[in-house]
Amino acid sequence: MEKDLILEVRNLTVKLENEIILENLNFEVKEGDVLTILGPNGAGKTVLLKTLLGLLPYEGRIKWKKNVKIGYVPQRLPFIKEIPLSVKEFFKLKEVSEEKIQKVLFSIGVKDLNILKKKIGDLSSGQFQRMLIAFALVDEPQVLLFDEPTAGIDIGAEETIYTFLEKLREEKNLTILLVTHDLSIVYKFASNCLCLNKKMLCFGKPEKITPQTLAKLYGGKIKIYKHRHLT
Amino acid sequence: MINIFSLVTGILISGVAAYLGTLMLSRRMSLVAGPLGHLTLPGIALALIYGFDISLGAFPFVVLGIIVIWLFEMKTKLPMEALTAVVFASGVAIAFLFLPIEQAETALVGDISRVGFEDMLFTLFLSVLVFAVLRKSYSKIVLINISEDLAKVQRISVKKYNFIYLALIAIIVALGVKLVGGLLTAAIVAIPAAASRNISKNLFEYSLFAILFGILSCVSGIFSSQLFSLPAGVLIILFNAAIFSISSVLKR
Secondary structure, three states, X not given: OOOOEEEEXXXXXXXXXXXXXXXXEEEEEEOOOEEEEEOOOOOXXXXXXXXXXXXXXXXXXXXXXXXXXXXXXXXXXXXXXXXOOEHHHHHHOOOOOHHHHHHHHXXXXXXXXXXXXXXXXXXXXXXHHHHHHHHHHOOOOOEEEEEOOOOOOOHHHHHHHHHHHHXXXXXXXXXXXXXOOOHHHHHHHOOEEEEEEOEEEEEEOHHHOOHHHHHXXXXXXXXXXXXXXXX | OOOHHHHHHHHHHHXXXXXXXXXXXXXXXXXXXXXHHHHXXXXXXXXXXXXXXXXXXHHHHXXXXXXXXXXXXXXXXXXXXXXXXXXXXXXHHHHHHHOOHHHXXXXXXXXXHHOOHHHHHHHHHHHHHHHHHHHHHHHHHHHHHHOHHHHHHOOOOHHHHHHHHHHHHHHHHHHHHHHHOOOOHHHHHHHHHHHHHHHOOOHHHHHXXXXXXXXXXXXXXXXXXXXXXXXHHHHHHHHHHHHHHHHHHHOO
């Protein structure tokens, strides 16, 4: 493993119930990189994140840097709203101090600490998404695996979340692996991009992703809005 | 005259059962205690015939039931509820092969008035044990209930806590049959938690109200059973149901 690599993946194949979900992936991630994972529904993006987390069986090699601490933002948590749980108690499930909870809330731009008393089930989807990110970050991981929800957060909130992730990356050298559907995010924040549809269709700098690659990835149904988000 | 041993035993069992129920409800497993309770009937029958503690008779049958359901599930991949139906009905049927009919009421709806000092000590020991283990593992089991993936990322051993959780259910069901019999055990686990969820804003209130509702129903049930000479087990369930109805009206 090279020195500044935090993750190295070689010949990774994942079969679930004898169906090949991911086939022969090869890529690596450097410390402080933002790797975006693009692909259509059913491409195996969530499976890839879960495999990297050690939650699923696989063939091949996944090598994380020694003693690396990983935070995970799942796509959704369907059962959480069935439990009467305040935001504070949600964080406490991770057995972290109140100081750390406040710190992480400030850092994601939540200034009103009354949110801690709110019931998780009463949060708006944007607020809930932020709490999931804060939950992943509260014990200060070096790597964040972020499975973006297909729908939910409005663009405004999304912008700030990614601006915030970018800030974290700069300040703490946080490495981010991000499943996303928003190409503008890929072009703005990503150091590298992995195009996935069971097989790896591309891996490299976002600038190198051509409309042809994307057409191949999404079967020609994609509308590219790379130039709409000018900042 | 209220038997103080019955009262204390009842309070202990109903409080801890309600606390456990809060975890079972958030996992959509409230009803599991029902079939497991029915499964204990052959054990209760044996205990009544040979005159030993009915919880002692019940416990091996709950454990056996859990193991049999688990083995069937591995082998057949049928849904857990279908297998539970197969196993619990068999348990009830077997019990009625040899359950003395004059003892049927005790077996089905419990008889807390029979409890003596030693029973109370035995229950005290187990209740404190279950409560302590639950308290210690509560937040981990909640996280597992929310998402096994998140729990595993936190390096929580899901297998270990599932095992602890099942063991606690087995103990509570075995204790519960003393109070409400083999038929009604699901109720003392499920109803206080359901009522509490209706009105709680957070986990702390959720557990606290569930325990209080469980105990309140139990005490009211035992006192009114003296008054009306009706089985306490039945009245406890009815008080639980009444509290649930009120909580549904108050639901925010």
